[in-house]
Amino acid sequence: WITVQPVEGPFVVNLGDHGHFLSNGRFKNADHQAVVNS
Numbered sequence: 001w002i003t004v005q006p007v008e009g010p011f012v013v014n015l016g017d018h019g020h021f022l023s024n025g026r027f028k029n030a031d032h033q034a035v036v037n038s
């Protein structure tokens with residue numbers, strides 16, 4: 001994992017699980033991790 005700096009204003013969509021489902025498992029979804037500091 002790498003640390004990234006937040007950028008104000010972008011819209012991010014993670015389609016990993018949806019793409020995996022639509023392709024009947026042909027396309028694998030990547031592992032991802034999000035950490036929120038509050």
